[in-house]
Amino acid sequence: MKLRKNIATSENGFIFNPATGDSYSGNAIAAEILSMMKNGQIAEEIKATILEKYDAEPNQLDKDWEDWMLQLKQANLLDE
Amino acid sequence: MDDNTEILTVALTGLNATDNPGPGLGVIRALREEYPKIRIIGLSYDSLEPGIYLHNWVDKTYQIPYPTAEVGLLLDRIKYIHDKENINIIIPNFDSELYNFIKIAPELTGIGIQTFLPTHQQLEARDKANLYKFGEMHGLNVPTDIIAYSAEDIKKAEEKFSYPMVVKGKYYDAYVAHTPDQAQKSFYYLSAQWGFPVIIQQFIKGTEINISCLADGGGKAISIVCMRKLYITEKGKAWAGVTIDSEDLTELAQKFARATNWRGSFELEVMRDANEQLFIMEVNPRFPAWIYLTVAAGQNQPAMLIKLTQKISLPPVPAPTTGKMFVRYAWDHIVDVSEFQQLTAFGEL
Missing domain, CATH: 3.40.50.20 (Rossmann fold)
Structure with missing residues (x-):
């Protein structure tokens, strides 16, 4: 699933949906992931980068990733 | 000039x-x-x-x-x-x-x-008392309503839809009534303030969006700027808002301009419900108070109106800039x- 094209994100994790006016604040990791998503990287590539860069367990990352996707979907920020 | x-x-x-x-x-x-x-x-x-x-x-x-x-x-x-x-x-x-x-x-x-300016017929068509019928005629969602001339008419509204309901003055003001007492109080206040009729409208829960438009009188809205209310006063007025852009909102404004051949400025007050359905709550036949936000969005609607008045042809406007906010203040x-x-x-x- 891809981030909607028109979604505006900033380096500090702020997300703005110009179709609805909704805005969200994310933490530093969220900002990093959003940036990778905006660059068109797929889930596996992003997860690999996170695992390489941070001390994270693959199973935990998978669970967190699902939760993250769910949050983005609920916020209507993903292309179906 | x-x-x-x-x-x-x-x-x-x-x-x-x-x-x-x-x-x-x-x-x-x-x-x-x-x-x-x-x-x-x-x-x-x-x-x-x-x-x-x-x-x-x-x-x-x-x-x-x-x-x-x-x-x-x-x-x-x-x-x-x-x-x-x-x-x-x-x-x-x-x-x-x-x-x-x-x-x-x-x-x-x-x-x-x-x-x-619009014509008297155009003005009448979007009048609060006629808006529901107008919506039915042109396939636009407008909350159902009762046109009330006496407090007794509140009962008709109760038969048609449940509380809460919105009690609106002929020209201005609206109050959400959760009980028959509140509805009656608002009815008397608004009829004394603005005259008859008072409009009692079905309450729609959702996100409040306003659309400021300028139409050429030939069925086309030449500028459309949408604003989501971020801070709403007790009177229901936007005290802060942000520009947004969405195809269904733009199409709604164009549909209204086509249906009426509106001439001049107008503002659509819209509610987006949980099912993403858009309801026209009101149509104001003039610029909104937040009109300067259209300038921030790259579409100076008052200046465009001047040019239309002077019969100067307008170049196509760029898409409005989204994410421009206004925050009103008192001084x-x-x-x-x-x-x-x-x-x-x-x-x-």
Whole structure:
């Protein structure tokens, strides 16, 4: 699933949906992931980068990733 | 008068920058940005409309008769002001005065004052009392309503839909009523304030979005700027908002312009419910108070209106910039009481 094209994100994790006016604040990791998503990287590539860069367990990352996707979907920020 | 450097004299109303603000100051700010040498003539009803005393924005103000007065008095007053000020264009900014201004528009044109207004039929079609029928006719979602002439009519609303319901004044104001007592209280207050009928409307829960539009009178909206309310006052007014853009909102505005052949400015008050359905809650036949946000979004609608009035063809407008916010504020402006005396005694300042 891809981030909607028109979604505006900033380096500090702020997300703005110009179709609805909704805005969200994310933490530093969220900002990093959003940036990778905006660059068109797929889930596996992003997860690999996170695992390489941070001390994270693959199973935990998978669970967190699902939760993250769910949050983005609920916020209507993903292309179906 | 197609050169931005030439002096243009525009007279306008809506100088009431109060807690239920009129659009006048926003319109002036937009015009001054496009026409730095413009001369602004304020037309006021009340001596305490703040714009009267803001001399950096309003060059001179004249009081005019209330909309309930005979229309001939308005025309006489405008002629008097025109003799002194040589007005090029008038922009009325209140719903309640539009009927009269539309009526005298041909006489105004005759003496060299231009307007760009809808017709009486267009004005009537979007009237709160007719909006539901209008929506049915043109396939637009409008919450169902009861047109109430007595408090007894509240019972009809109770049979048609449940509480909460929205009780609306003929021209302005609306209150959400959760009980029959609240509905009755709002009915009496609003009928005393604005006259009959009072509109009792089904309550729609959702996100409040307003759309400011300018239409050419030939079925096309030439500028559409959408704003989501971020901070809403007790009177339901946006005190902060952000520009947004979405295809269904734009299409809704175009559909309204097509259905009515609207001429001039209008504002759609829209609710987006949980199912993403859009409901038109109200149509205001004028610029909104947040009109300056259209300038921030790259579409200076008041300046475009001037050009339409002058029959200057407009280039296609770029898509509005999204993510532009307005945050309104209140300011205690200090004036000497002599200014107030001057206005109340002589009707001009």
